[in-house]
Amino acid sequence: MLEQIDLTKKMTKEAYQEGIDSLKERLAGLQRECRSLGIPVILVFEGLDASGKGVQINHLIHPLDPRGFQVFAIKEANEEERLHPFLWRFWTKIPEKGRIAIFDTSWYRRLSTERFEKNFPEKEFLHTCEEINSFERTLTDDGNVLIKFFLYISQKEQRKRFDKMLGSKETAWKVSRQDEKRNRNYRRYKSINEEMLEKTETACAPWVIVEAENRRFATVKIYTEVIRRLEEAVRAKKKEEEKNTKTDDGAPSALPECSLVSSVLSKVDLSLSYTEKEYKQKLKKLQSRIELLHSEIYRRRIPVVLGFEGWDAAGKGGAIKRLTEPMDPRGYVVNPTAAPSDLEKSHHYLWRFWRNMPKAGHIAIFDRTWYGRVMVERIEGFCTKEEWQRAYREINEMEESLVHGGAIVLKFWLQIDKEEQKRRFDARMENPKKQWKITEEDWRNREKWDLYEEAVNEMIIRTSTSQAPWIIVEGNQKYYARIKVLETVAEALEERLKKEKRNRYVELV
Numbered sequence: 001m002l003e004q005i006d007l008t009k010k011m012t013k014e015a016y017q018e019g020i021d022s023l024k025e026r027l028a029g030l031q032r033e034c035r036s037l038g039i040p041v042i043l044v045f046e047g048l049d050a051s052g053k054g055v056q057i058n059h060l061i062h063p064l065d066p067r068g069f070q071v072f073a074i075k076e077a078n079e080e081e082r083l084h085p086f087l088w089r090f091w092t093k094i095p096e097k098g099r100i101a102i103f104d105t106s107w108y109r110r111l112s113t114e115r116f117e118k119n120f121p122e123k124e125f126l127h128t129c130e131e132i133n134s135f136e137r138t139l140t141d142d143g144n145v146l147i148k149f150f151l152y153i154s155q156k157e158q159r160k161r162f163d164k165m166l167g168s169k170e171t172a173w174k175v176s177r178q179d180e181k182r183n184r185n186y187r188r189y190k191s192i193n194e195e196m197l198e199k200t201e202t203a204c205a206p207w208v209i210v211e212a213e214n215r216r217f218a219t220v221k222i223y224t225e226v227i228r229r230l231e232e233a234v235r236a237k238k239k240e241e242e243k244n245t246k247t248d249d250g251a252p253s254a255l256p257e258c259s260l261v262s263s264v265l266s267k268v269d270l271s272l273s274y275t276e277k278e279y280k281q282k283l284k285k286l287q288s289r290i291e292l293l294h295s296e297i298y299r300r301r302i303p304v305v306l307g308f309e310g311w312d313a314a315g316k317g318g319a320i321k322r323l324t325e326p327m328d329p330r331g332y333v334v335n336p337t338a339a340p341s342d343l344e345k346s347h348h349y350l351w352r353f354w355r356n357m358p359k360a361g362h363i364a365i366f367d368r369t370w371y372g373r374v375m376v377e378r379i380e381g382f383c384t385k386e387e388w389q390r391a392y393r394e395i396n397e398m399e400e401s402l403v404h405g406g407a408i409v410l411k412f413w414l415q416i417d418k419e420e421q422k423r424r425f426d427a428r429m430e431n432p433k434k435q436w437k438i439t440e441e442d443w444r445n446r447e448k449w450d451l452y453e454e455a456v457n458e459m460i461i462r463t464s465t466s467q468a469p470w471i472i473v474e475g476n477q478k479y480y481a482r483i484k485v486l487e488t489v490a491e492a493l494e495e496r497l498k499k500e501k502r503n504r505y506v507e508l509v
Contacts, residue, residue: 001194002209007154009211016216023223024063030230031064031100037237038097038346040144041230044106047151048193049179050161051212053104056151059219060226061102069100074109083301083359085405086110086128087135091354094139096346107132111196116182116189127404129199134397136205141390142348145233146205147226150197151212155186264460265453268415270476279479283322286486291326293493294363298331300500301360303407306489307369310414311452312442313424314475316367319414319485324365331361337368349373349383349391350398357402369411370395374459379451392462399468408496409468412485413460414475418449 034041043060045053057071072093081089087107095101105113110128114120120128140146153161162183165171182189197207208225212218274282297304306323308316320334335356344352350370358364373395378388399409416424425446428438445452464470471488475481 001197002152002190005152005209005211007152007157007211007213009217010214011217011220013216016220019220020223023220023227026227027060027223027230028063028065030227030234031068033234034100034145034230035068035098037234037241039230039233039237040095040097040347041100041233042095042139042144042146043100043102043226044108044146044148045102045104045151046106046108046112046149046193047210047212048153048158048190049182050158050165050175051151051153052215052218053151055215056149056210056212056218056222057102057104060222064100068098069102070095071102071104072106073104074106076109080359083361085303085357085402085407087131087401088354088357090135091351094144094347094351096343097143098346107135108196108200111200112189112193113178115196116185116192117178125195126199129196131397131401131404132200133202133205134401136200136202138350138394138397139348140204141394142387143237144348145229147208147229148205149208149210149222149225150193151210151218153212155183157213158183158186264457264472265415268472268474270415270417270420270474272474272480273477274479274483276479279483282483283486286483286490287322287326289490290323290486290493293490293497294327294331296497297363297493298328298361300497301406302493302496302500303358303360303402303405304363304493305358305366305402305407305409306363307366307371307409307411308414309369309371309375309412310473310475311416311421312445313421313428313437314414314416315478315481316412316414318478319412319473319482320365320367322482323486323489327363332363332365333358334365334367337366337372349377350394354398358407360406370398371411371459371463374463375452375455376445378455379448392459395463396465396468399463399465403467408492410488410492411464411468411470412473412488413456413470414473414481416475418446420476421446 033039045057047053061069061071070093077089090107093101093103110120111125111132115122115125136146162175162179165174197209201207208221210218210221308320310316324332324334333356340349340352353366353370356364356366373383373391374388377383383391402409425438425442428434460470460472471484473481473484
């Protein structure tokens with residue numbers, strides 16, 4: 001790929017000065033338009049050492065309002081970042097609507113520099129490419145403008161720039177031993193980058209190769225491409241807004257009378273129960289097991305993600321309380337999920353959940369989860385049909401990424417029938433100490449029971465995977481539901497620890 005690039009392209013100083021002011025003015029205007037239209041922009045700068053990424057970023061941001069962008073210089077992951085899933089530190093940096101995020105190197109560091117230094121397992125290369133492609137597709141599907149630049153120079157030019165920097169005390173620090181090593185092994189490093197470019201070239205996020213030996217030419221090419229892409233995005237956004245004024249695509253649509261979705265919930269046996277004596281005996285034993293297992297997964301640095309969904313008043317809070325009672329509070333966090341704030345709504349819907357994903361050895365418990373996109377947001381019309389339909393894929397890919405990063409992911413659906421829910425609602429209304437638990441929204445949701453039931457059936461079928469399964473909890477009797485949750489968690493943790501032990505044994509042998 002890079003062999004075909006013409007590095008002799010140049011631009012005279014006169015031609016550059018004649019056109020650059022106009023480009024800067026257009027870019028500044030587009031930043032304002034993107035802000036008013038709520039278009040998030042992500043600019044990625046990759047390239048060979050000394051190709052001028054920092055210089056070009058400085059040129060690009062010169063006409064921009066500094067209140068509307070942020071530059072992230074991505075270096076080797078720190079200790080906190082290494083304890084989280086690979087994409088965590090990038091998900092936490094994606095811009096809100098109307099802002100620009102600029103990455104001086106990015107999630108591609110793993111596929112280029114770290115791969116060259118052999119700090120990255122070769123067997124992980126293709127999976128990481130797929131993970132990055134999924135990440136970028138998720139962002140662009142949500143309206144992010146993602147522009148990826150790769151700045152390319154020859155080995156001779158790179159050496160020349162290194163020597164110039166080394167010749168001055170003020171700039172010598174910029175050339176590291178790793179830079180020198182990559183220059184000596186230029187062909188190998190270039191080959192690694194070419195493979196990265198080929199495997200991550202997609203329709204939604206294509207690479208722009210920048211001939212960077214002449215910096216004026218490179219600057220104008222970068223400006224021109226950013227302007228072109230932002231103008232396209234502005235036109236598309238305005239066209240979309242005009243369309244939305246004529247049709248209400250976000251309005252909730254009734255499901256067909258005879259649903260084609262298979263019924264999972266109708267097969268659940270809600271008569272299952274324990275006596276109070278059985279419950280107390282089992283609870284004591286299970287909580288003792290979980291106390292020990294929690295310590296062991298912390299020691300083994302295994303992250304755990306537990307998601308709780310279910311009908312209103314199904315008993316999620318009671319199950320979570322019994323689960324966490326024996327745990328060290330320093331090793332888990334319960335994340336209650338409410339309606340998104342204005343800041344959260346200005347990001348991709350998964351952003352607020354990625355921010356709370358656990359680091360290695362810790363447990364993140366979500367009381368309501370990212371599945372709101374395919375349930376309440378779908379039913380209530382808070383997102384478009386296109387958005388909730390693609391969410392199944394996005395959610396599966398996110399959970400796969402967590403599992404591949406070493407996490408245990410379990411998702412619980414607490415199932416009760418409509419009559420039991422009514423009984424619990426009435427009991428809460430009659431008890432002054434529990435009235436706070438019942439809201440008008442709970443009663444409104446109850447009126448749409450059939451719609452929610454169809455959505456839940458589809459959700460479970462489309463997103464229950466071998467790596468991140470749904471566990472349906474028979475919840476009409478709270479004793480039974482709580483015990484099943486604790487048993488499932490304990491068994492999953494024990495199975496993972498046994499697997500870790502087997503793997504260590506194989507390594508030793």
